[in-house]
Amino acid sequence: MSFYVYQNWTHDRVRVHRGDCGHCKDGKGSQPNATGSNGRWYGPYESQESALRIAKSLDQRDTRPCGHCAV
Numbered sequence: 001m002s003f004y005v006y007q008n009w010t011h012d013r014v015r016v017h018r019g020d021c022g023h024c025k026d027g028k029g030s031q032p033n034a035t036g037s038n039g040r041w042y043g044p045y046e047s048q049e050s051a052l053r054i055a056k057s058l059d060q061r062d063t064r065p066c067g068h069c070a071v
Helices: 048-057
Strands: 003-008 013-018 039-045 062-065
Touching: 003 048, 013 048, 039 048, 048 062
Parallel strands: 013 062
Antiparallel strands: 003 013, 003 039
8 A cells, every 4th residue: 555645835734645545546636637836745655654754744734644544
């Protein structure tokens, strides 16, 4: 299983997702026409620990696992 990190600059937050999460879709996100002006995807990472380490290094106000895929 792969893991991804989404950094949202608009909301000053980071979420860690499983690749198969409906919000992640292997780092493509749920909005196919997104311009990338609100955030950025990082990954894939082979472990949840690696993804969490990257998420914490991005120094956002709100950093936690996705509430839908419950990483």
